[in-house]
Amino acid sequence: MLLYGASGHAKVIISCLRAQNVAINAIFDDDLSKNELWGIPVVGTYRAQQSPSLPLIISIGYNAIRKKVASTIQHRFGKVAHPTAIIDESVVWDEGTVIFHNTVIQADAYIGKHVIVNTAASIDHDCSIGDFVHIAPKATLCGNVRVGESTLIGAGTVVAPNLTIGKNCMIAAGSVITKNIPDNAIVRGNPARVIKIST
Template sequence: MKPVLLLGGGGHAAVVLDVLTLCDVPMAGYLAPSPGRLDLPYLGDDSLLSTLSPSDYRVALGVGSTGVMPLRRQLFERAKRWGFECVTLIHPRAIVARSAVLAEGVQVMAGAVIQPGCHLHENVLVNTAASVDHHCELAAHCHIAPGARLSGGVRLGALCHVGTGASLLQGITLGDHCLVAAGAVVLGNWPAGSRVKGIPATQF
């Protein structure tokens, strides 16, 4: 099994490293703009990736987000452009239905639940104790933050961010680049680029 290079050195990188360790994935070190506090060799900044061979290493993204996530998407696309496989991660204490489809680079963290019929596209992050109920579809690079709840049949466009503790009613559709603030309760559909907060959620 090819060892993994962790991209990032902050808080989310520490969480990803824990999952990799629990899953007995061999690690080579991490790349970040400057050394962090990870218990892993620091190899240099992200530019080093272009000098390494995808036949020798895989990568795991250690960058989260607090909003729509261009940096996380950029790192994923850069790694793919250079030919690297992005590791798909499932914490041993997450629950993922057998019929769920997880694309390359998806990360499902501790206590998260992915129910039957769900489809998570490339580089989706379902964070700690979040839940995605039956037959949801999450387009590429979405982030479901800790404790957020998606009811059945929700559809999210690319690069959506659902904040900590937010809830989406069943069957709702959000367009690309939508931001749902922490604690919001979303009762209806919203077009691309919407930013919503509150109970019930309204535009801000």
């Protein structure tokens, strides 16, 4: 496996890969001052000719940057779930996605491309998670929740059943979502309210 991004987020992905006995051959990073992470060589900026047969995971936590980087990659994308994650056999999860320690993803959920399902998050039945979403640690999505592309669901957030959260939203940590959220909204509170609509 190859990674793009030698960050703290990469460390958790490395933890998941090592728990699955997957070797990490190299890490790309645009910061040329970095030369290794946990003994894995950091080889500089992305090069399509580096180990072209290996899959790659973008190990960048920030949704917009992960999306931008994905459009430049010529390698096929890998994905990984930590062995402690409980993922129902009916769940579909797409390329580039990482599912971290002690998460639970229930029946007939769909997880898009390059999604981060972070530590101890819970995604219940029939949820649909768009590409480049980040579900932060201990966030809870009740059944049949839809989350649009590139949205951040902050740590400890609770989303009530049957709601839709738009694309490019930022849901602050600890929010309680009890109604649908439009695209490009910044949201916080209990109950959550829209603070701003970004342009």
